[in-house]
Amino acid sequence: MAAATRAPAPSGTRPPTTPTCAAPSRSTRRRQGGGMGTLVLLIGAAYCLLPVLWVLTASTKSPEELFSTFTFAPSTHLWDNITSLSAIRGGLFWRWMLNTAVYAVGGALLSVVVSGMAGYGLAKFTFTGKALTFNVILAGVLVPGVVLAIPQYLLFAQVGLTNTYWAVLLPSIISPYGIYLARIYAAASVPDDVIEAARTDGAPEWRIFVSIATPMMLPGLFTVFLFQFVAIWNNFMLPYIMLGDDRLFPVTVGLSGLLNQGASQPALYTAVVTGALLSILPLIVLFLTLQRFWHVDLTSGAVKG
Amino acid sequence: MTVATTSVTTSAATSATPARRRGRRAGGAAPYVYLAPAMTLVVLFLGLPIGYAVYLSFRAVRVSGLGLSRNARQEVWAGFGNYVRSLSDPDFLSSVGRVGLYGLLLVPTMLALLLDSERARARGFARLAIFLPYAIPAVIASLLWGFLYLPGVSPGAFLAERLGVTPPDVLSSGLVLFAIANIGLWGGVGFNMVVIFTALKAIPRELYEAARLDGCSEAAIAWRIKVPLVTPSLILTFLFSMIATLQVFAEPLTLRPLTNTISSTWSPLMKVYRDAFTRDDVYSAAATSVVIALATFALSFGFLRLVQRRAFSQETG
Numbered sequence: 001m002a003a004a005t006r007a008p009a010p011s012g013t014r015p016p017t018t019p020t021c022a023a024p025s026r027s028t029r030r031r032q033g034g035g036m037g038t039l040v041l042l043i044g045a046a047y048c049l050l051p052v053l054w055v056l057t058a059s060t061k062s063p064e065e066l067f068s069t070f071t072f073a074p075s076t077h078l079w080d081n082i083t084s085l086s087a088i089r090g091g092l093f094w095r096w097m098l099n100t101a102v103y104a105v106g107g108a109l110l111s112v113v114v115s116g117m118a119g120y121g122l123a124k125f126t127f128t129g130k131a132l133t134f135n136v137i138l139a140g141v142l143v144p145g146v147v148l149a150i151p152q153y154l155l156f157a158q159v160g161l162t163n164t165y166w167a168v169l170l171p172s173i174i175s176p177y178g179i180y181l182a183r184i185y186a187a188a189s190v191p192d193d194v195i196e197a198a199r200t201d202g203a204p205e206w207r208i209f210v211s212i213a214t215p216m217m218l219p220g221l222f223t224v225f226l227f228q229f230v231a232i233w234n235n236f237m238l239p240y241i242m243l244g245d246d247r248l249f250p251v252t253v254g255l256s257g258l259l260n261q262g263a264s265q266p267a268l269y270t271a272v273v274t275g276a277l278l279s280i281l282p283l284i285v286l287f288l289t290l291q292r293f294w295h296v297d298l299t300s301g302a303v304k305g
Numbered sequence: 306m307t308v309a310t311t312s313v314t315t316s317a318a319t320s321a322t323p324a325r326r327r328g329r330r331a332g333g334a335a336p337y338v339y340l341a342p343a344m345t346l347v348v349l350f351l352g353l354p355i356g357y358a359v360y361l362s363f364r365a366v367r368v369s370g371l372g373l374s375r376n377a378r379q380e381v382w383a384g385f386g387n388y389v390r391s392l393s394d395p396d397f398l399s400s401v402g403r404v405g406l407y408g409l410l411l412v413p414t415m416l417a418l419l420l421d422s423e424r425a426r427a428r429g430f431a432r433l434a435i436f437l438p439y440a441i442p443a444v445i446a447s448l449l450w451g452f453l454y455l456p457g458v459s460p461g462a463f464l465a466e467r468l469g470v471t472p473p474d475v476l477s478s479g480l481v482l483f484a485i486a487n488i489g490l491w492g493g494v495g496f497n498m499v500v501i502f503t504a505l506k507a508i509p510r511e512l513y514e515a516a517r518l519d520g521c522s523e524a525a526i527a528w529r530i531k532v533p534l535v536t537p538s539l540i541l542t543f544l545f546s547m548i549a550t551l552q553v554f555a556e557p558l559t560l561r562p563l564t565n566t567i568s569s570t571w572s573p574l575m576k577v578y579r580d581a582f583t584r585d586d587v588y589s590a591a592a593t594s595v596v597i598a599l600a601t602f603a604l605s606f607g608f609l610r611l612v613q614r615r616a617f618s619q620e621t622g
Contacts, residue, residue: 037419041416041425041426041427044431044434044435045427045435047491048494048495051491052437054453054458066458067455070463071453071458071460113342114343115343118340118343120339121335121340122336122340125336127337137347144552144598147552147594147597148350148358151358151591151594154357170349174350205338206335236442236555237555241582253444255445256558259451259559259563262562273452276448276449279445280440280441280445287436287437
């Protein structure tokens, strides 16, 4: 943590762009050594890609081929698999995908609004109870979310909210870590002078927040969104406990249930594998396209501190 | 989010320190309005469930007579009875023991050091590939690995068969722990790597230049400069890994249909789930939940206190 803020080196000073006297010797050294390092890196990359490569080829196999042909041998049945997956209970799988989008996108958006407001309030105002409020939120960061799932279920059951979309959405909105991040971003990116100037000009508080502070905090809020999006998508226990109706399932709970049925109907295994591929495709595309953002964000964030 | 994890301490501190200007108080009721939704949600979905869990953990149902009359089932105070039962339950103890450390730390450190080394090639490709598992939810990851573990699918088994060797069954009772640890490692490697890699990127390159001029080898630079400087990030990833490990639930649950070596109390949270929903014993489930939460707290605080002096001593010195 300390290292990041201590180094104000702009990204342009990385070796390739700054010719120093050491540069020529380094390039020769790079040509000589590094074989072992490259090998280890490639093995690491192969390890990480292995299951993804498998799901790409396995989803093209027919149920008979799935357990008989070589692991990475592709086949030609992708379309058949998708149609048979879509045929399960009248396209239930696609409903799961839609549900996942509702939970993850909707929950993350609401979470950004709540976190952004709270973070701005904490960073830019002094008020009675500020320290207490922030400490409560800090404590919330450390509470393991999954431990809450069962008491949350019991409380939701008492007000009759289990087995509804709200049962998954509502607990997903609050993100103490998101508030924590938003506070940091607000403190770093919204100058006090700008707020002062707006106040002097007679702008109402909500206007300052909506029209001035929010645009300035936007890159940070985007990170909060991504973080919460992944957190909701990954949270298995909450929907698993809260939902009984499989029409409300997110895709993770749905596929896990389908795998359970596979024990008695092995033909479902190809459907599960194809479903796994279809469910991670949007995420992989999202990550690959946002990779640039991750990177830019990482370096610029470290500089801004 | 890696940004935040690396720059958290200092900026949180700076935001609080500047002298309070008069103009700042001009908000009036505004800060309370901004914080109202967040605090309402914190109270409703964090505070209340925690309080309820603690309350339940001290309660129990007493059945009087044959349990047939209307008032036969009564909720009564149980003191620490649930805790005693939970902590002395061999199922719970063995589930905690099983969920030991996965070693989620070592591999990411090595990979991050290599990614930062100018000598290794294919760094862009490797970074992308190693980050990819982070995009895949634990359930889907378990599903994919679960199939890859099956002898009919596994590439290892395929090769072994060609060579005439009997491949080991990865999902047998002796190896299933490693099978699940592997899924955790695979899923965690990308995130941990990015955290460490970000910290590495922030180290001024001049330090390396100076070290090279002094005749330092690349390995020595990695060990004596890079590792000490990213220690705070290493601690953070270690902590995250430990906490994640305590909460393993989705992975073993997803693998269960594929093997009969995973019991319904394989991990602590699986036991909580079984107690609450299969056995209808909410009270003992609540007690175990509280124990897990306290253990997480103890781990976080204890570990941070233990290493803080060493990790952050460079800041002042």
